[in-house]
Amino acid sequence: GDSVTQMEGPVTLSEEAFLTINCTYTATGYPSLFWYVQYPGEGLQLLLKATKADDKGSNKGFEATYRKETTSFHLEKGSVQVSDSAVYFCALSNSTDKLIFGTGTRLQVFP
């Protein structure tokens, strides 16, 4: 079945460092890909998405490119802030609204 694999955390960075969180997927057809973020004590919220190959999703300085040839959707940010500390989830959808999530990667950013 469809699945999403994320890198294990926690990822610990200093402020202004470059961030990469790896995400790969297994799916039939052409799924849509998402990154969701969960801040402490809150529910998940959509960070960015891409619906077809070579699309780049971006929001709040974060970017991810839908790479069908490598079945990947890695999340990147050029300069992280302490306020980016959260858990990040990669997800895919082969139907309109039914999402399959990865296990999540915790990011800790220190001043």
Next chain:
Amino acid sequence: NAGVTQTPKFQVLKTGQSMTLQCAQDMNHEYMSWYRQDPGMGLRLIHYSVGAGITDQGEVPNGYNVSRSTTEDFPLRLLSAAPSQTSVYFCASSQTGELFFGEGSRLTVL
């Protein structure tokens, strides 16, 4: 703008007790779903609904029941709670592929 509202936020049950987690959304979304979040396992889909009167099972449906009598409400029922159901539960709604999540309900079963 309330979005997705879940109640209660915290609940402690004894094994064998029953309870209902409430979920309501005010965005007129057709699709609603329940996930559970466990350490190291991400979010797993319990049940979902594509509209009033229609429900279906997700990845981990055993021990849970749902119903969808209105577009707004999608309660999750635990008929006989077990310690394995200790988790954080999230309700979500969607209309165009973006899920909107509630703040979660933390359930502990002793």
